[in-house]
Each structure stands twice: as structure tokens, then as C-alpha cells.
Amino acid sequence: MKRIGMGIVGAGFVGPHHVDAVRRLGFVDIVAVAGSNDASAAKKAELLGARRAYGSYEALLADPDVHVVHNATPNHLHHRVTAAAIEHGKHVVADKPLALTAAEAKDLLDRATRAGIVHAVTFNYRGNPLVQQARLAIARGDIGTPHFVHGHYLQDWLIKDRDYSWRLEPDKGGASSAMGDIGSHWCDLAQHVSGLRITHVLADLTTVIPVRKKPTGARLAFAKGSADDKYEPVDIKVEDLCSVLVRFEGGVKGAFTVGQICAGHKNDLVLEINGGEASLRWHQERQNDLWIGHRSKGSVILQKDPSLMDPEVAGLAKLPGGHQEAWPDAFRNVLHAVYEHIAEGKPMSERVPMMSSFEDGWRANAVIDAVLASHRNGNVWTEVATL
Ligand SMILES: NC(=O)c1ccc[n+]([C@@H]2O[C@H](COP(=O)([O-])OP(=O)(O)OC[C@H]3O[C@@H](n4cnc5c(N)ncnc54)[C@H](O)[C@@H]3O)[C@@H](O)[C@H]2O)c1
Numbered sequence: 214m215k216r217i218g219m220g221i222v223g224a225g226f227v228g229p230h231h232v233d234a235v236r237r238l239g240f241v242d243i244v245a246v247a248g249s250n251d252a253s254a255a256k257k258a259e260l261l262g263a264r265r266a267y268g269s270y271e272a273l274l275a276d277p278d279v280h281v282v283h284n285a286t287p288n289h290l291h292h293r294v295t296a297a298a299i300e301h302g303k304h305v306v307a308d309k310p311l312a313l314t315a316a317e318a319k320d321l322l323d324r325a326t327r328a329g330i331v332h333a334v335t336f337n338y339r340g341n342p343l344v345q346q347a348r349l350a351i352a353r354g355d356i357g358t359p360h361f362v363h364g365h366y367l368q369d370w371l372i373k374d375r376d377y378s379w380r381l382e383p384d385k386g387g388a389s390s391a392m393g394d395i396g397s398h399w400c401d402l403a404q405h406v407s408g409l410r411i412t413h414v415l416a417d418l419t420t421v422i423p424v425r426k427k428p429t430g431a432r433l434a435f436a437k438g439s440a441d442d443k444y445e446p447v448d449i450k451v452e453d454l455c456s457v458l459v460r461f462e463g464g465v466k467g468a469f470t471v472g473q474i475c476a477g478h479k480n481d482l483v484l485e486i487n488g489g490e491a492s493l494r495w496h497q498e499r500q501n502d503l504w505i506g507h508r509s510k511g512s513v514i515l516q517k518d519p520s521l522m523d524p525e526v527a528g529l530a531k532l533p534g535g536h537q538e539a540w541p542d543a544f545r546n547v548l549h550a551v552y553e554h555i556a557e558g559k560p561m562s563e564r565v566p567m568m569s570s571f572e573d574g575w576r577a578n579a580v581i582d583a584v585l586a587s588h589r590n591g592n593v594w595t596e597v598a599t600l
Contacts, residue, residue, distance in 0.1 A: 214556050218244040220279035222270040222294050223286035224257040226435060227308060231283045231335070232261045234545040238552055241281075247273035270294050274301040281331075281555065284308060288393070289385045292317045299324045304331040304555055306548070310397045311574025313387040315582045315598055318575040325571050331561065333551045334574035336401040338482065339567045340546030342517050342529040342538065343503040347486070347493045348406045348566065349523055357489030362407050362459070362467040364485050366395040367478035370435050371453050375426045375442070378435075381449055390451035392418070392584050395482070396471040397577040401569060402484055403469070404576065406495075409461040411580050415594045416587040418452035421474045425449055457584055460594075480540075501537050572600070 219235050221228050224246050235241040243263045248254035251268035258266035267273040274282065274297055282298040283306045284291060292312045298305045305325065311334050312318040325332040338344060351359060370376060371390075380386040380394055387393045404410055426444035453474045459467035475481075482497035492506035501517040518534025519527040529546050532538055550568040561570055579598045587595035 214240040216240055216242055217280050217552060217555060218242045218278040219281045219283060220245040220247065220273045220276060221261075221263075221283040221285060222247045222273060223284065223290070224248060224261060225285070228257075228283070228285035229261055230541060230544055231285055231306070231308075231548070232263070233541060234548045235283075235552065236262075237545050238549055240556065241552055242278075244278045245273050245276055270297065274298055274303065280304060281306060281552070287379050287385050288313055288387050292321060295321050296324055299328050299330055299332075302328060302330065306333045306335060306551060307571070307574065308335050309401075309574065310387070310393050310578055310581065311571060312578055315575060315578040318571065318578040319600075322571040322575050326561075331551065331555045332571040333547075334569045334571065334577075335544070335547060336398060336405070336569040336573065336577075337540070337544045337547050338398060338402050338497065339405055339569060340529065340543035340550075341495070341497075341500050342519075342522065342526060342543075342546075343495055343500065343515070344402070344406060344543075345526040345529055345567060346515065346522050347495055347503055348408070349526055350493065351406060351486060351488070352408055356486065356491040356493055359407055359409065359465055359486050359488045361487040362403050362409070362461060362465060362484075363469060363487075364399065364403070364483040365470045365472075366399045366482040367471070367475040368395065368473045368480060369476045369478050371422070371473035372476055374422050374424065375428075375444060376437070377425055377427050377447075381425065381447075381451055383450055386451065387581075388451065388585055389418075389455075389581055391453055391471045391473050392416075392455045392457075393581050395473070396455060396457075396469075396584070397581060399469055399471060399482060399484070400580045401573060401577050402482070403459075403467065404461075405566070405569070405573075406484060407461065407465070407486055409463060409465055410576070411459055411467070411597055412462050413460040413594050413596055414580065414583045414587050415458040415592060416584040417456050417592055418584075418588040419454040420449050420451065421453050421472075423449055452588075455584065457587075500539065500543075575600070
């Protein structure tokens with residue numbers, strides 16, 4: 214297969230996982246890393262085994278050996294970096310949320326479409342083998358007609374007032390924290406697996422910790438504060454807890470909660486879909502099991518075992534049953550779909566379902582915007598924009 218060169222902008226928490234995933238594909242060269250200055254870029258390039266380091270994303274975009282740009286910068290840079298990469302004719306893998314608002318996301322979708330590049334958003338949970346098994350089973354009618362789609366995405370890394378991140382600052386993270394950061398994943402997954410679009414939302418947002426202690430020094434995402442840190446008090450304007458009633462197309466009902474202040478919940482994403490014949494539940498923290506609920510016979514757990522899965526999706530499980538696969542493997546599966554698509558020179562219309570595009574990124578941004586508007590206008594039913 215033709216070799217493809219990748220460059221990454223932003224190598225903090227998630228950037229190195231992008232590099233790790235594409236390195237495992239076998240036909241991708243890690244060409245360059247761009248950081249916010251020369252020194253940090255050089256350090257990251259050495260750590261990640263990239264050939265070149267650039268102190269600005271503009272310099273990386275000028276490198277002709279970089280064919281695909283991964284944007285893993287904080288949210289406020291998503292539009293700027295992605296738009297510039299498109300301008301340079303690069304294919305783009307953008308991390309979620311695609312942009313700060315649906316309007317920004319739509320602009321990126323339009324630019325990418327006009328430029329004819331391949332565009333993708335890392336909604337990486339789509340890459341879990343049993344997520345694809347669930348999607349296939351629902352599309353085939355195995356659970357009957359879906360009538361209720363529900364779940365949660367709960368974490369606890371912001372439970373203390375000294376926990377802090379750029380995600381809490383609207384000019385860097387956007388107007389939403391929990392919903393934009395992890396709600397975007399839940400909404401994409403629910404729509405992808407059910408095959409149904411979210412049409413209306415009624416949201417209730419809460420800022421459980423309204424004043425936080427911002428460390429005056431730098432701190433990595435998800436890192437805990439220490440007793441030696443120095444702090445300044447900051448009023449928090451974004452939610453850390455959010456519950457939403459949902460209507461999907463066809464009148465299907467739903468509900469979900471996202472929160473970053475729920476003790477004991479680390480990366481607790483649950484999606485359950487109830488249909489007329491059966492139910493399916495996938496739990497990210499137990500991702501090698503798919504619960505299949507029945508009324509008239511015993512409910513069962515389908516294990517991530519390629520010999521038990523449908524042939525169309527069994528290949529996503531790279532190990533036999535009982536050998537646990539996890540978060541980085543799903544990330545690799547999604548990026549494999551993207552890079553295979555690029556290598557084959559296919560148009561976006563021929564992408565496999567697992568590969569989320571800027572249109573899917575825009576859709577998640579549109580739900581976030583509707584959730585914020587619903588709350589702002591007095592917790593009222595709000596229509597989600599359509600393209
Ligand atoms: N797909 C997922 O599951 C997942 C997981 C975590 C984060 N994310 C997303 O990835 C993005 C980054 O999140 P993170 O947790 O890695 O944040 P982070 O703060 O750990 O890393 C961001 C990096 O970007 C660098 N950076 C800032 N400005 C830059 C610039 N102008 N040029 C180049 N680099 C610059 C920072 O120095 C830092 O290294 C966010 O949008 C987040 O939503 C996605």
C-alpha cells in the first residue's frame with residue numbers, strides 16, 4: 214500500500230494516542246509534530262518518534278510530506294487549524310468537538326467539501342467491535358423497532374474545586390464543558406448505533422462547583438492538583454452536570470446525563486437501546502461485553518469474540534475471545550478506516566459507517582447548541598438544526 218505521511222498539531226493528552234494508533238497501521242509515517250513553540254515541539258517529536266518538529270502549525274502545514282493533519286489542539290483552535298489545513302489541501306482528522314459552535318462546524322464542512330479532501334472526526338467509540346455489532350443488529354431488526362435510547366457519560370475528574378482545565382474556560386473550551394466534551398461522544402454514539410437522528414432536546418444544566426481554584430502554573434489534562442500548587446479563584450460559567458430528554462426521528466424517545474463530578478465514575482459511558490423484541494446495552498468500561506436483554510428467555514452477554522460476531526464486523530476484533538481489547542484498539546480501528554479510505558482515493562460518499570465525517574461532527578455541534586439554547590430559554594423543548 215502507498216505510504217501516507219501524517220502530522221499532528223497538539224500533542225498533549227490525546228495527541229500521542231493519535232500517533233500510537235496510526236503507527237500501528239503499518240503504512241503511515243509519523244512525519245511531524247507541531248507544538249505551541251519550538252522547544253515543546255522538539256521534545257514531543259522526540260518522545261513520539263516523529264521525524265520533524267515545528268514550533269507552529271503553519272510551519273507543519275507547509276511540509277509537503279504531511280498528507281494528513283491531525284488536529285488535537287484545545288477546542289478554540291479547532292476551527293483555525295482545521296481551516297488552514299484544508300486551505301493547504303491536506304486531509305484532516307479533527308478531534309471532537311469539531312468546532313466551538315455548529316456555525317463554525319458547518320463552515321469547516323463546507324470548506325472540506327469544496328476542497329475535496331478526506332475529513333474525519335475522532336468519535337472513537339464507533340471503533341469498538343461490539344459497538345459495530347450492536348449497530349448492525351439494530352439495522353437488521355434484531356431488537357425490533359427501537360422505542361427508547363438512553364444512557365449516560367459520567368466522570369469524576371472535576372469533582373474537587375481545585376480540579377481545573379481549559380475545558381472550563383469558555384474562550385478555550387466553548388460555551389459548554391460536560392456536554393461539549395463528553396456529551397458530544399454520547400450523542401454521536403447514540404445516533405450512530407440507533408441509526409436515528411436527534412431532532413429535539415430539553416436540557417437542564419448545572420454548575421455543581423461554581424467557583425474553582427485555578428492553578429497559576431501549567432497542568433496536563435486530567436492531572437490532579439497537589440498541595441504545593443498555587444491557585445487563584447475563578448467563577449465557572451459552564452456546566453459540569455447536564456441531563457437531557459431527547460426525541461429522535463420517528464418519535465423515538467431518549468434521555469441521557471453527562472457529568473464530570475460523579476465520584477467513582479472514570480470514563481463511564483453507557484448506551485442502551487430498547488426495542489419491541491429485545492434490548493442492547495454497551496458499557497465503555499466493560500467494552501468486551503454486549504448485554505442483550507430479553508423478556509421471554511434469559512438475557513445474555515455476547516462477548517467480543519470474532520467467532521461469535523457477525524462476519525461483517527468480526528474483523529474489528531483483532532484478538533480471539535477472552536483477550537481484552539480496549540480504548541486504543543477502537544481508536545486504531547477508526548483511524549484504520551480513515552487511512553484506508555485515503556489510500557484508496559475514495560470520495561466521502563463511499564466511506565464506511567464507522568468513519569465519522571465533518572457532517573457527523575457538525576451534527577454533534579448542532580445538538581450541543583440546541584442543549585445550551587434549551588437551558589438558556591428556560592428548559593424548553595428545542596429543535597436541533599438540520600443541514
Ligand atoms: N477522542 C477522544 O476521546 C478525546 C480525548 C481527549 C481529548 N479529546 C479532544 O482533543 C483535544 C485536545 O485535548 P487534550 O485533552 O489532549 O488537551 P491537552 O491540553 O492535554 O493538549 C492540547 C495540546 O495542544 C497544544 N497546543 C496548544 N496550542 C497550540 C498551538 N497553537 N499549536 C500547537 N499545539 C498547541 C498544547 O500545548 C497541548 O500539548 C480537545 O479538543 C479534546 O476535546 C478527544
